[in-house]
Amino acid sequence: MKIVHIASEVFPYMKTGGLADVVGALSSTQADSGHEVSVIIPGYRLALSHTDAAHNERRLRLKIEMGEKFISGEVRVFSPKRNLSIYLICRDEFFDRRNPYGTGERDYEDNAERFVFFAKSAVETIRLLDLQPDIVHSHDWQAALVPIFLRYSERRYGLTLATKTILTIHNIAYQGLFPSAIFDLTNLPAQLNSVEGLEYYGQVNLLKGGILFADQVTTVSPQYAKEIQTTEFGFGLDGVVRSRGEDIVGLINGVDTKVWNPKTDALLPARYTSTDLKGKSVCRTALLREAGFSPQFNGPIFGIVCRLVEQKGMDLVLANESFFLKENCRLVILGSGEQKIEARIRELQNHAPDRVFLNPKLDEAMSHLIEAGSDFFVMPSLFEPCGLNQMYSQIYGTIPIVSKVGGLVDTVIDIDTDSKRGTGIMHEPNAAALGVALKRALKLYDEKTSYQLVQKRGMETDFSWKNATVGYERLYNDAL
Numbered sequence: 001m002k003i004v005h006i007a008s009e010v011f012p013y014m015k016t017g018g019l020a021d022v023v024g025a026l027s028s029t030q031a032d033s034g035h036e037v038s039v040i041i042p043g044y045r046l047a048l049s050h051t052d053a054a055h056n057e058r059r060l061r062l063k064i065e066m067g068e069k070f071i072s073g074e075v076r077v078f079s080p081k082r083n084l085s086i087y088l089i090c091r092d093e094f095f096d097r098r099n100p101y102g103t104g105e106r107d108y109e110d111n112a113e114r115f116v117f118f119a120k121s122a123v124e125t126i127r128l129l130d131l132q133p134d135i136v137h138s139h140d141w142q143a144a145l146v147p148i149f150l151r152y153s154e155r156r157y158g159l160t161l162a163t164k165t166i167l168t169i170h171n172i173a174y175q176g177l178f179p180s181a182i183f184d185l186t187n188l189p190a191q192l193n194s195v196e197g198l199e200y201y202g203q204v205n206l207l208k209g210g211i212l213f214a215d216q217v218t219t220v221s222p223q224y225a226k227e228i229q230t231t232e233f234g235f236g237l238d239g240v241v242r243s244r245g246e247d248i249v250g251l252i253n254g255v256d257t258k259v260w261n262p263k264t265d266a267l268l269p270a271r272y273t274s275t276d277l278k279g280k281s282v283c284r285t286a287l288l289r290e291a292g293f294s295p296q297f298n299g300p301i302f303g304i305v306c307r308l309v310e311q312k313g314m315d316l317v318l319a320n321e322s323f324f325l326k327e328n329c330r331l332v333i334l335g336s337g338e339q340k341i342e343a344r345i346r347e348l349q350n351h352a353p354d355r356v357f358l359n360p361k362l363d364e365a366m367s368h369l370i371e372a373g374s375d376f377f378v379m380p381s382l383f384e385p386c387g388l389n390q391m392y393s394q395i396y397g398t399i400p401i402v403s404k405v406g407g408l409v410d411t412v413i414d415i416d417t418d419s420k421r422g423t424g425i426m427h428e429p430n431a432a433a434l435g436v437a438l439k440r441a442l443k444l445y446d447e448k449t450s451y452q453l454v455q456k457r458g459m460e461t462d463f464s465w466k467n468a469t470v471g472y473e474r475l476y477n478d479a480l
Contacts, residue, residue: 001035001036001134001135001476002035002036002038002131002132002133002134002135003027003030003035003036003037003038003133003134003135003137003476004037004038004039004040004126004131004133004135004136004137004162005023005026005027005037005038005039005040005137005138005139006039006040006041006119006122006136006137006138006139006143006146007019007020007023007039007040007041007138007139007140007142007143008041008042008100008101008115008118008139008140008142008143009023009041009100010023010024010027010039010041010086011023011024011025011256011259012024012050012052013041013044013046013047013050013052013053013086014041014042014044014046014047014100015362015364016099016100016101016307016362017307018170018253018386018387018388019139019140019170021253021256021259021388022139022170022220022253022386022388023039023139024256025254025255025256025259025465026253026254026465026468026469026472027039027084028081028084028256028258028465029254029256029465029466029468029469030469030472031081031082031083031084032083033469033473034083035083036083037083037084037085038084038085038086038087038131038133039084039085039086039087040087040089040122040125041086041087041088041089042088042089042090042094042095042100042114042118043076043088043089043090043091043095043096044095044096044097044100045095045096045097045098046098047088048076048088048090052078052080052086053076053078053086053088055078056076056077056078056088057076057077057078058074058075058076059074059075059076059077059087059125059129060074060075060125060128060129061073061074062074062075062089062121062124062125062128064117064120064121064124065120065187066113066116066117066120066185066187067184067185067187068184071091071117072091073089073090073091073117073121074090074091075087075088075089075090075121075125075129076088076090087122087125089117089118089121089122089125091117094110094113094114094117094118095114104336105339111176111178112176112178112179112182112185112204112206113182113185115141115142115143115176115206116145116182116185116186116206118142118143119138119142119143119144119145119146119149120145120149122143122146123146123149123150123153123161124153126150126161126162127153127157127159127161132161132162133161133162133163134162134163134164134476134480135162135163135164135165135166135476135479135480136150136161136162136164136165136166137165137166137167137168138165138166138167138168138210138214139167139168139170140168140169140170140171140174140207141174141175141176141206141207141210142176142206143167143210144167144176144206144207144209144210144211145186145206145209145210146165146167146210147165147167147210147213147214147215148188148192148209148210148213149186150162150165151165151213152188163480164215164216164476164479164480165213165214165215165216166214166215166216166217166218166475166476166479167210167211167214167216167217167218168217168218168219168220169207169211169217169218169219169220169228169385170219170220170385170386171385172207172219172228172233172234172235172237172241172385173235173311173383174207175205175206175207175208175235175237176205176206176207177200177203177204177205177206178203178204178206179203179204180193180199180202180203180204182204183198183199183204186198192209196212197209197212200236205237207237208237208240211237211240211241211244212240212243212244215247215479216247216249216475216479217241217244217247217248217249218248218249218250218251218475219248219249219250219251219385220250220251220252220253220385220386220407221250221251221252221253221385221386221406221407221409221410221411222250222251222252222410223250223405223406223407223409223410224250224383224384224385224386224406224407225248225249225250226250227383227405227406228241228248229241229242229245229248233383233405233406249475251468251471251472251475252386252407252410252411252468252471253386253388253391253407253468254463254464254465254466254467254468254469255388255391255392255395255463255464255465256465257395257464257465260368260371260392260395260396261395262279262280262372262395262396262397262459265368265372267364267365267368267369268283268368268369268372269282269283269286269369270282270283272372272397273459274397274455274456274459274460277397277455280372280373280396280397283369283372283373284301284372284373284374284375285373286369286373287301287303287332287369287370287372287373287374288301288330288373290366290369291330291332291357292353292354292357293330293354293355293357294354297330299327299328299329299330299445300328300329300330300375300376300441300442300445301329301330301331301332301373301374301375301376302324302329302330302331302332302374302375302376302377302378302401302438302441303332303333303334303370303371303373303374303376303377303378303398304317304331304332304333304334304335304370304377304378304379305333305334305335305367305370305371305377305389306335306379306389307335307336307337308333308335308336308337308338308341308342308345308360309337309338309341310338310341310382311381311382311383312337312379312380312381312382313379313380313381313382313403313429313434314337314338314341314345315341315431316380316382316429316430316431316434317378317380317434318341318344318345318348319431319434319435320431320434320435320438321348323435323438323439324348324352324355324356325348325351325352325355327438327442329355329442330355330356330357331355331356331357332357332359332370332373332374333345333356333357333358333359334358334359334361334363334366334367334370335359335360336360336361336362342358342360345358346358371389371392371393371396371398372396372397372398374393374398375398375399375445376398376399376400376401376425376441376445377389377390377392377393377398377399377400377401378401378438379393379400379401379402379403379408380401380402380403380427380429380434380437381402381403381405381406381408381429382403382405382429383405383406383429384402384403384405384406384407384408385406385407386406386407386410386411387402387406387407387408387411390402390407390408390411390412390424391411391463393424393458394411394412394423394424394458394459394461394463395458395459395461395463396459397455397456397458397459398455398458399423399424399425399441399444399451399454399455399458400412400423400424400425400458401424401425401426401427401434401437401438401441402424402425402426402427403426403427403428403429403434404426404427404428404429405429408426409426411463412424412426414426415444415454416440421457422454422457423454423457423458423461424454424458425437425440425441425444
């Protein structure tokens, strides 16, 4: 099967979150399974500087219609492994930037132009290079207009560019919502700037366009597929999603075990397995040192790796700051995000540097060390489409504490609900419930035999993409 993925980021060439991990692992596993896979991403500065791209080849020049003008670009390509090609859509004005979406404080003002150009360029790349994919698989709002651009390009040139199009919603909270004037950049028929098209309360909603016009719509867990059809979790698009109800499929993401595997993880100071955990103790000591804590500390370490935003439940964590200040525990956080949240965590760290540590950098090695060295991983998301860290945690023998939302429901079994199969601690998404969950964690930590049984069950759960891709192959075959 010929498959083309189109996304705004892919590991290891550009990563800000789980989207990159998912697209990278899914495409790589599909290539290993014998499919002919292409991934089209923006030609970011970081991607072009990656060692894999050192010998990239310029394939073609692009001339993309954007409203009343044409904008040029180029396509560069390299192949990091058999059956996998990475295509970089390059235009320095749009993509030669340190960060992909914004400054950290606000989104780039030209994001609409950047990603309309990217989506159009992806379709033009498919056409000019005659890729002839069976499946064009777009991811999130940045690539959501690909299905409709592709079909209009087919009409324009009188040919078939792809058999079927699929859109995956990784997080419906991010929709690509822009002023109505940007519709002109799409060069689509005026009737599509309507309620039946891209129009959304006087604005243009790129994700809405993808949901309406892709042949199949997926999201990243069965629970989230249900949730986004409700007013509570649909972020205003629940009605649009319900209109495609028969075409909505929830598929759990997998874990790239070439990258996330405590038995082989080169980023760790020591490796370990479920039958030999000595290496985890080494990682725990290394994490304590990295955070500036005493390496002899014997209480539980609570780890967090996430964007410091409301969605991730960081307000719930801060509402329980007294727990981390009073109980015999340590808190290690890796992430950056909303200034007010980051500032409050810094205040907490300054007040108790022997108890709380924050690393605000993009630090892949540190994220692995937190997963390996912590005793509990805290993930109190207000909503969570799928989540990966709760799966990483279980594989690394770190017990997750998670909210009862989205993919967390599909991937963690609460130890109180099912004492024989439980792999983590679950709570309702509010501050009081998180407080109770943290106290449950303390109790479990003191019960060493019970803790080790839960730990072992998590480590022996198979979250690999080898299993996860079976669902995608079935979906592709059904669509075709």
